[in-house]
Amino acid sequence: DGGITQSPKYLFRKEGQNVTLSCEQNLNHDAMYWYRQDPGQGLRLIYYSQIVNDFQKGDIAEGYSVSREKKESFPLTVTSAQKNPTAFYLCASSISGGSSYEQYFGPGTRLTVT
Amino acid sequence: AQSVTQLGSHVSVSEGALVLLRCNYSSSVPPYLFWYVQYPNQGLQLLLKYTSAATLVKGINGFEAEFKKSETSFHLTKPSAHMSDAAEYFCAVSVWMDSSYKLIFGSGTRLLVRP
Numbered sequence: 001d002g003g004i005t006q007s008p009k010y011l012f013r014k015e016g017q018n019v020t021l022s023c024e025q026n027l028n029h030d031a032m033y034w035y036r037q038d039p040g041q042g043l044r045l046i047y048y049s050q051i052v053n054d055f056q057k058g059d060i061a062e063g064y065s066v067s068r069e070k071k072e073s074f075p076l077t078v079t080s081a082q083k084n085p086t087a088f089y090l091c092a093s094s095i096s097g098g099s100s101y102e103q104y105f106g107p108g109t110r111l112t113v114t
Numbered sequence: 115a116q117s118v119t120q121l122g123s124h125v126s127v128s129e130g131a132l133v134l135l136r137c138n139y140s141s142s143v144p145p146y147l148f149w150y151v152q153y154p155n156q157g158l159q160l161l162l163k164y165t166s167a168a169t170l171v172k173g174i175n176g177f178e179a180e181f182k183k184s185e186t187s188f189h190l191t192k193p194s195a196h197m198s199d200a201a202e203y204f205c206a207v208s209v210w211m212d213s214s215y216k217l218i219f220g221s222g223t224r225l226l227v228r229p
Binding site for chain 2: 041104110
């Protein structure tokens with residue numbers, strides 16, 4: 001079955017530690033995205049990538065970093081510079097960055113930092 | 115700036131009643147619009163999308179939405195609610211920004227279904 005996997009489902013970290021969230025897709029999609037979701041809010045775009053070895057900042061990129069070394073993979077690192085990292089993180093992909101193409105979402109990773 | 119407004123953070127209906135979730139958008143060009151559903155602690159699943167082919171769009175699970183340009187609306191409806199429809203619903207618009215298309219999401223509407 002094709003889809004997007006995110007691991008782990010739940011992640012706990014101490015304040016001051018960097019943490020990397022995994023996102024893998026086998027849909028052969030060119031574009032991949034990372035969103036942050038907080039209670040009562042919509043999704044906010046952190047980073048996105050249209051092709052391998054290229055990515056752009058979204059609306060709330062500060063304190064996050066990404067890489068896109070392979071088409072299938074788009075890991076997100078939450079650094080210690082992120083002031084409020086506790087949130088639900090969603091990875092998505094689409095065929096390309098074209099306007100009519102829907103995004104497919106992974107199951108999400110819930111990160112708790114204490 | 116282009117945006118999406120979902121009226122009502124919570125909507126409660128009885129099982130079997132009509133479901134109506136409201137979405138209004140602002141866009142300077144013909145938009146591409148989407149409705150997604152999210153069950154607790156899960157990712158988003160596409161319900162339906164509008165891409166200008168037809169103003170009434172049918173989606174999965176018996177949902178449909180009607181694009182009304184004059185009202186800049188894309189409301190989601192279902193004739194008869196099931197308990198399994200209880201979830202959060204997000205409306206989104208695709209916008210051209212910073213040399214690429216991005217999805218702008220509304221803040222979501224949580225649907226509660228009473229037995």
